[in-house]
Amino acid sequence: MVKERILIIGGDAAGMSAAGQIRKRKPDADIVVYERSGFTSYSACGIPYYVAGLVEPETRLVVRTPEEFREKQNIEVHIRHEVTAIDPDGGKITVHALETGREFTDSFDKLLIATGASPVVPPVEGADAAGIFSLGTLETGIEARRFIDDHRPEHAVVVGGGYIGLEMAEAFACVRGMKVTLLDKSPQVMNTFDPDMAELIGNAIRSIGTELRLGEGLTGFTSRDGRVSSVLTENGEIPADMVIMGLGVRPNSSLAGEAGLKLSVRDSILADETMGTSHPAVWAAGDCASTTHLVSGKPFWVALGTVANKMGRVAGISMGGGSASLRGVLGTAMSKHCDYEVARTGLSEKEAAELGLAFSSSVIKTKTRAGYYPGAEPMHVKLVGEDGTGRLLGGQIVGGQGAAKRVDIIAAALAAGMTVNDLVDLDLGYAPPFSMAWDPVQIAGRELLKKTGGE
Numbered sequence: 506m507v508k509e510r511i512l513i514i515g516g517d518a519a520g521m522s523a524a525g526q527i528r529k530r531k532p533d534a535d536i537v538v539y540e541r542s543g544f545t546s547y548s549a550c551g552i553p554y555y556v557a558g559l560v561e562p563e564t565r566l567v568v569r570t571p572e573e574f575r576e577k578q579n580i581e582v583h584i585r586h587e588v589t590a591i592d593p594d595g596g597k598i599t600v601h602a603l604e605t606g607r608e609f610t611d612s613f614d615k616l617l618i619a620t621g622a623s624p625v626v627p628p629v630e631g632a633d634a635a636g637i638f639s640l641g642t643l644e645t646g647i648e649a650r651r652f653i654d655d656h657r658p659e660h661a662v663v664v665g666g667g668y669i670g671l672e673m674a675e676a677f678a679c680v681r682g683m684k685v686t687l688l689d690k691s692p693q694v695m696n697t698f699d700p701d702m703a704e705l706i707g708n709a710i711r712s713i714g715t716e717l718r719l720g721e722g723l724t725g726f727t728s729r730d731g732r733v734s735s736v737l738t739e740n741g742e743i744p745a746d747m748v749i750m751g752l753g754v755r756p757n758s759s760l761a762g763e764a765g766l767k768l769s770v771r772d773s774i775l776a777d778e779t780m781g782t783s784h785p786a787v788w789a790a791g792d793c794a795s796t797t798h799l800v801s802g803k804p805f806w807v808a809l810g811t812v813a814n815k816m817g818r819v820a821g822i823s824m825g826g827g828s829a830s831l832r833g834v835l836g837t838a839m840s841k842h843c844d845y846e847v848a849r850t851g852l853s854e855k856e857a858a859e860l861g862l863a864f865s866s867s868v869i870k871t872k873t874r875a876g877y878y879p880g881a882e883p884m885h886v887k888l889v890g891e892d893g894t895g896r897l898l899g900g901q902i903v904g905g906q907g908a909a910k911r912v913d914i915i916a917a918a919l920a921a922g923m924t925v926n927d928l929v930d931l932d933l934g935y936a937p938p939f940s941m942a943w944d945p946v947q948i949a950g951r952e953l954l955k956k957t958g959g960e
């Protein structure tokens with residue numbers, strides 16, 4: 506009997522989650538993974554903490570090596586192999602072995618595209634100078650860390666105030682004790698937050714001594730002896746020994762697009778609830794693939810490790826002949842900047858307005874624990890709810906230790922389609938070291954009820 510041959514492009518969160526699920530259901534199939542970098546199953550999310558020096562060595566970020574996949578699960582992984590073309594109808598891919606330069610084709614019965622996303626790099630002058638890093642793979646994290654060890658930079662400029670920018674600014678300012686400037690051309694940091702909550706995050710960034718320059722676009726870099734020496738902006742020049750680019754990511758979907766597969770929002774690969782694409786022999790999962798927004802019901806793309814792992818699991822079960830589906834996601838995300846935690850889920854006011862929804866919102870300031878209990882920290886919660894129906898639409902949190910993870914209550918309520926009233930009625934746990942008798946999320950809910958209709 507001819508063995509089924511299943512190929513996977515990309516050997517990180519989505520690709521290797523899928524590979525494991527396929528193996529469970531298909532003990533005899535050939536499962537072969539092609540991965541461009543030198544690592545499999547690494548935690549890209551841990552890169553800021555490795556660059557900071559909080560985690561070492563870098564191998565601690567690797568969950569499973571290619572050898573372990575081979576020995577424990579009989580999954581064949583070829584690292585430093587780049588897939589350069591897909592022929593879905595012919596059931597073939599073209600592979601370029603990066604170390605030997607050899608080019609060959611491999612054939613498949615089923616194919617998973619799990620190529621992730623790549624950092625956006627603007628075409629500005631001087632961007633090729635040493636000391637400028639866009640963090641995407643573990644290898645780029647290792648290079649950034651080596652640069653710090655070799656050159657001991659004193660002033661870092663972080664371009665882009667999103668999650669990665671915030672985490673890298675933390676690594677430099679709070680852990681490495683470097684002078685940090687955070688630059689963003691938009692008038693606020695963290696664009697997935699509403700301006701009022703983003704302002705709290707901006708204040709938190711400034712309060713630890715980081716210089717925050719908002720509304721100021723990057724125009725280029727100058728270098729000395731090949732190493733970056735300053736960042737040029739619309740308003741002037743900022744001296745820099747090291748630069749991190751955190752300008753967001755784009756899905757790696759060009760292989761799929763060139764192969765004729767349908768694309769969706771932001772050029773992510775169109776995928777259904779089982780992660781199947783527009784071709785019956787091809788699946789897509791992770792940062793390269795689309796899903797649905799659970800609140801808006803619209804096609805949605807988000808690059809998050811949580812989502813990539815779930816998509817990979819569903820793709821693997823589907824490809825293995827099982828039954829699984831991912832209804833959608835909420836864009837639930839969190840980050841930390843020194844002592845401040847931030848989190849969001851569902852729709853912001855900005856997104857609700859874009860969808861033409863009639864909504865109200867509440868913002869409350871409270872404490873992470875009972876006010877009298879040691880370690881109680883300030884915390885802000887914002888909730889957005891639909892007028893008339895009382896449906897909960899989203900939430901955002903900024904606060905001290907223990908604040909961010911509360912976003913999961915809001916995410917669970919959103920996934921269950923709850924109203925603000927349902928959220929207020931939830932039987933959540935309480936003791937002074939953890940909360941007040943009313944959880945902060947429910948206090949925000951009670952405030953919101955006054956606007957959306959309720960007691």
Ligand code: FAD
Pocket residue numbers: 514515516517518519520539540541542548549550551552553586587588589619620621622640641642669757760790791792793808809810811812813839
């Ligand atoms: P990737 O992890 O990007 O893996 C795709 C793989 O495919 C790559 O290894 C790439 O080398 C390979 N590949 C691409 N093209 C080809 C090709 N043509 N041939 C062969 N191989 C190819 N998410 C969170 O939820 N929380 C966090 O705190 C968080 N922090 C992050 C911090 C940083 C610095 C970064 C960079 C990301 C962070 N993320 C976080 C996002 C998270 O890491 C990604 O969403 C997740 O890794 C996506 O998994 P993936 O498998 O879809 O893609």
